[in-house]
Amino acid sequence: MVVGAKVVDAQTGATISTGRAIARYLGYFVSLIGLCVGYLWVGFDPKKQGWHDHIAGTVVVRKRPTVVFEQA
Incomplete structure (x- = not known):
């Protein structure tokens, strides 16, 4: 949220489902295997x-970013 990033479906660009979010979370543990090679x-x-x-x-x-213009 701080950097304005959003996780979306790789094929459609739609918001991810709860099941997909859980799979991504569990995938963090797989990424840790072998000195964090999954993150590197x-x-x-x-992509x-x-x-x-x-x-x-x-x-x-x-x-x-949402740009708001003030009117004088």
């Missing part, structure tokens, strides 16, 4: 997905 994978993956994202079929995207 983000640096080499073209910047870690192992937990590949497992759950998700991707992290930035939300577009």
Whole structure:
């Protein structure tokens, strides 16, 4: 929330379901195996997905900032 990131479905771009969120959370433990290689994978993956994202079929995207203009 601080950096404006959102986790969405990798194929449709829709908000993820509860089941997919649980799968992504459990995928964090798989990513920890072997000195956190699953997290380091983000640096080499073209879509910047870690192992937990590949497992759950998700991707992290930035939300577009909302700009509010004040009228004088």
